[in-house]
Amino acid sequence: MQPRNMSMSGVVDLAAVKAAGEAKVKAEQARAESARQGGGGAVPPSALVIDVDEAGFERDVLQRSAEVPVVIDFWAEWCEPCKQLGPLLERLAREYNGRFLLAKVDVDANQMLMQQFGIQGIPAVFAVVAGQALPLFQGAAPEAQIRQTLDQLIEVGEERFGLTGIAVDAAGEGPEGAEQGPAEVPAGPYDALLEAAVQALDANDFAGAVQAYKNVLSDDPANTEAKLGLAQAELLSRVRDMDPQQVRNDAAEKPGDVAAQIAAADLDLVGGHVEDAFGRLVETVRRNFGDDRDAARLRLLELFEVIGPEDPRVIAARTALARVLF
Structure with missing residues (x-):
């Protein structure tokens, strides 16, 4: 693709960005198809609730918290309130269908974890988001209050860190012995709009592509292809x-200018300098407060969408972002 009215040859590889975006869309579609057919792209409902010990804490909680908020239920067999709260949290984990993961920690068997979290009494419920621990509540709280807390946690995870949860294969478990066939995949109602967006990108009509993707997302906010395409189209439009x-001179001469750093991060990304783009914005978030900090944070989340949530560079940058925010 050779964009019109540009003088960036050899500096910004827009064609590579577009190709990478298209490849990422195809990969996301393949994962979704695999999930619908019972493949490895999705987890069964039973995997939404896990028992965690000290040995597996880093793998099962810290690492997983880079893709989904992890709620930790500290409990014990002798604790009567735990017996009320535990089943409620397990039911909600399945009802929320992958928006959070529930990790259950038996404090009698994991005294070190109890000490590390400063647990004074149980049941105690914490969350880990992008590697950072957050206290939620203690005791057997009412269900309405727990739902409100979970909704706020999920909102923070999505808005601040781009954590949209994990896919759940509802067909992956059924009556014992029942044979599960692949779920039928309905034809998508947005094929025409998505195709129009792709054609607009090919014609360098970035505004048209942005609008087409937004039209899809207005009806289907979770549409993966539209989210990826929108992030790509908006980036191409900006640069x-x-x-x-x-842009680079401004960024070098005005390290405190948030707008200059954001513009330079866009150029870093389209030039293939992904870690530089992420690092620049994380540092900008660290140095600023209020609206300036929020502007840098939101742009960083947008660039995460361009690269993809499973990319190791995105996971590392999310963890770095969490450290400067909390």
Whole structure:
């Protein structure tokens, strides 16, 4: 693709960004198809509730918290309130269908974890989001209060860190002995709009592509292809008329100028310098407060969408972002 009215040859590889975006869309579609057919892209409902010990804490909680908020239920067999709260949390974990993962920790068998979290009494419920621990509540709280807390946790995870949860294969478990066939995949109602968006990108009509993707997301906010395409189209639209040398000069000469750092991060990304783009924005978030901090944080989340939530560079940057926010 050769964008019109641009003088960035050899500086910004927009074609590579577009190709990478298309490849990522195909990969996401393949994972979704695999999940619908019982493949490895989704987990069964039983995997939404896990028992965690000290040996597996880093793998099962810290690492998983880079893709989904992990709620930790500290409990013990002798604790009567735990026997009320535990089943409720397990039911909600399945009802929320992958928006959070429930990790159950038996404090009698895992005294070190209890000490590390400063647990004074049980039941105690914490969350880990992007590697950072957050206290939620203690005791057998009412269900309405627990739901409100979980909704807030999920909102924070999505808005601040781009954590949209994990896919759940509802067909992966059935009556014992029952043979499960692949679920039927209905034809998508947005094929025409998505195709129009792709054609707009090919014609360098970034505004048209943005609008087409937004039309899909207005009806289907979780549409993976539209989210990826929108992030890509908005990035291409932002950089097409930039003077790369001027942008980089501004960023170097004005380290405290948030807008200059955001523009330079866009150029870093389309130039293939992914870690530089992420690092620049994480540092900008660290150095600023209020609206300036929020602007840098939101742009970083948008760039996460361009690269993809499972990319190790995104996971590392989310963890770095969490450290400067909390």
